[in-house]
Amino acid sequence: MNSRSNNSTPTPIPDVSFVGATPSSQQMMAAPLGGQGNPQPDKGRSETPRMHMQYPPHAPENDWEAREEMRLRELEEARARAAQMEKTMRWWSDCTANWREKWSKVRNERNKAREENRQLRSKLEATVKEFTKIKREKEELLGDNEQLRKQLALYTHADKDRSSVASASSSGGGSSKSTKSHPERDTPTKVTDSVPEQDKITSDNMDLLDRLLPKKTDSSSGGSSSSGGGGGGKIGHSEKHQHTGAGSNRKYTEEIPSQDASWADQRVLMVQLKLDEAQKTVLAERNEKEQMVKTINKLSTDLTSMKTKYDELKKSKHEALKQLNEVKEIHQDELSRVNMELEDESVSRTTMDRRLADLRAELERLQAENAAEWGKRERLDTEKLALERENKKLKVQITDLEEELERKSQQASAVLDSDMKVLQKDVYEKTKELGDLKHAHAKLKKLLQEKNVDLDHAKRRAEQYELEVKKLRGRVEELKKDLANAEDEVDSQSNLARKLQRNCDELQEQTENLQVQVEHLQTRLRNAANPIFPARKSKSFDPDESAEGIDSDEVED
Structure with a gap:
């Protein structure tokens, strides 16, 4: 936080106020979990038709549309948040x-x-x-x-x-x-x-x-x-x-x-x-x-x-x-x-x-x-x-009871009638309990799906925020690297300019030295082009000119 606050341009603060529990999650959190396993059956209704009435065939499609609308709404909210962050x-x-x-x-x-x-x-x-x-x-x-x-x-x-x-x-x-x-x-x-x-x-x-x-x-x-x-x-x-x-x-x-x-x-x-x-x-x-x-x-x-x-x-x-x-x-x-x-x-x-x-x-x-x-x-x-384990156990018990019922029906039909009633009553109770368990299981499954959806949304939002933070940090690092590279380039350019100036000065000195040498050579060539007798006369009187004449002779050779 200190490194980010020291920068000249502070990073925009994302608004996460919209992240929260959905109404379904709030209901699940508010509802007691202990009472969902044993719901009371309705007495004046049959078992299976009631279950079909509670769960119509179009319910998953409505849930899917609601989820799609929720996702679109959250996507629009995320886009609005991103635009707001860019504006900030x-x-x-x-x-x-x-x-x-x-x-x-x-x-x-x-x-x-x-x-x-x-x-x-x-x-x-x-x-x-x-x-x-x-x-x-x-x-x-x-x-x-x-x-x-x-x-x-x-x-x-x-x-x-x-x-x-x-x-x-x-x-x-x-x-x-x-x-x-x-x-x-x-x-x-x-x-x-x-x-x-x-x-x-x-x-x-x-x-x-x-x-x-x-x-x-x-x-x-x-x-x-x-x-x-x-x-x-x-x-x-x-x-x-x-x-x-x-x-x-x-x-x-x-x-x-x-x-x-x-x-x-x-x-x-x-x-x-x-x-x-x-x-x-x-x-x-x-x-x-x-x-x-x-x-x-x-x-x-x-x-x-x-x-x-x-x-x-x-x-x-x-x-x-x-x-x-x-x-x-x-x-x-x-x-x-x-x-x-x-x-x-x-x-x-x-x-x-x-x-x-x-x-x-x-x-x-x-x-x-x-x-x-x-x-x-x-x-x-x-x-x-x-x-699920209980359902399996109940199914096993049902199969056992059916086998036992068939076996007893073969032995004695009269005894079986009375027993059949008892067994039918037991089966009715068991099936009723099974229907209640299925109903509770469906409710729990629905709540679980809603919680999973909410959790996925929260995860996506958290990941999105983390990605945005990483992008911002990466952008800051890139800007720092660009600044360092620019400073390095400026230093290299200044060093190159100094080197070029130094080379230019050295070349200027070399040209001046070459100009002096050319002038000396021209004077020696002029002295060499003069007649022989004046050259001897000058040699007899001026030792420096005699030395220059010797150098000019060497140059001619």
């Missing part, structure tokens, strides 16, 4: 096929859900990584913005300090003579004019200007004519400054020595060079500031784009999580449905097993009844033999 087998095969399809669909859906879950998880991890990267970049940009704000604050503070220094230097230059201070005032005005335009002078340059400007004012108050002329020629761009510088040089030529004039000129040149360098640095810092403003704008645009991208990723993450939850709910519903179907299938299987156990118990009961019927049949056979 087909139903079970369809059910198993449907369950396999459902399980394959559920398995495919589960694999798809797992794959989608894996993809969504990878997307989520990628978005989380990108989000952390964007957050890190945002923090870096915020730090850069803070640094730029601090630098701008420092630059504005330095500009304010520089403007105050420039105003102080311009007020100090105004206290000296106007003719001597024009060239010196030109440079501070240039510096102060360039300050609001450039906005990027470092603290070192401011300290340098603060150190240089007082020295410049001192040199202008000392009245150096060369510094005024040089300053007017290099820094000032008006003729007025040049004339005033020339007048001051002529006026103080005698007072200032030549060494002081050359020193002042060098000092003015140095200051001019430093101012040029400061202007260059201011221009460079202005360009740097513009570049920094551009980078800030670019970073702000990047930050806004990153924010939008982050929002989009957040929305996509929420959508992905929503889809994942929906997929999980669908998967849970499908799993619950499949579990319910499996529970229903297990319940139906348990009911079928229970029904099979009931049918087996009923079959065992029928077998026990059959054994009991066999015992009754044997007992009836023994009773029949006993009745």
Whole structure:
């Protein structure tokens, strides 16, 4: 039973509910056997005509027709049972096929859900990584913005300090003579004019200007004519400054020595060079500031784009999580449905097993009844033999009595008359008992025949069921053998394919080797076809080619 229940298609359960005792068998089982041997005779009737009336000549034909009808009815019932069994087998095969399809669909859906879950998880991890990267970049940009704000604050503070220094230097230059201070005032005005335009002078340059400007004012108050002329020629761009510088040089030529004039000129040149360098640095810092403003704008645009991208990723993450939850709910519903179907299938299987156990118990009961019927049949056979022996004894007694009657009739007719009456009475009683015995024997024989018919039917049904079970088992074994043969054929085909692939690879290697040999032979034939002198020349210089030439000569030989 375990081997049959493990199969995918359960065997149909035959219905043996129709197997049972016929009414005649039930009557025989219900009737007491002890009272059948001595039936009471009817007093107002003769012996033999009564027996003919009880058993008409057409009774066996009616019994035969009834038996034929019973057999036809049982045959139709057996055919109906067989058709029902075929239907149940087909139903079970369809059910198993449907369950396999459902399980394959559920398995495919589960694999798809797992794959989608894996993809969504990878997307989520990628978005989380990108989000952390964007957050890190945002923090870096915020730090850069803070640094730029601090630098701008420092630059504005330095500009304010520089403007105050420039105003102080311009007020100090105004206290000296106007003719001597024009060239010196030109440079501070240039510096102060360039300050609001450039906005990027470092603290070192401011300290340098603060150190240089007082020295410049001192040199202008000392009245150096060369510094005024040089300053007017290099820094000032008006003729007025040049004339005033020339007048001051002529006026103080005698007072200032030549060494002081050359020193002042060098000092003015140095200051001019430093101012040029400061202007260059201011221009460079202005360009740097513009570049920094551009980078800030670019970073702000990047930050806004990153924010939008982050929002989009957040929305996509929420959508992905929503889809994942929906997929999980669908998967849970499908799993619950499949579990319910499996529970229903297990319940139906348990009911079928229970029904099979009931049918087996009923079959065992029928077998026990059959054994009991066999015992009754044997007992009836023994009773029949006993009745036949009694009939023989009675016949022998009748013959003895007839012989004795004839003998006594010959001896004395008078005595025989009285004795004849007694004997006739005895014979009448004996014949009556014999008729009763025959009647009981006929009844028992009829019951025995009915029991035999029922027993034959039960045997045929049992044999039919056993044949059907054997056929089903043989069919299962054949299917198992076919499956094993198919697996063996698949294995042999796979082995043959591997062998063919291996042979193909070996043939490919052989063809490649033969191709290489053919190429070598062609090269050797070409070398052999060349003139003799170049071949000797090549032999004298290349030992490999000489060896190939020798091989080609051998091939030609």
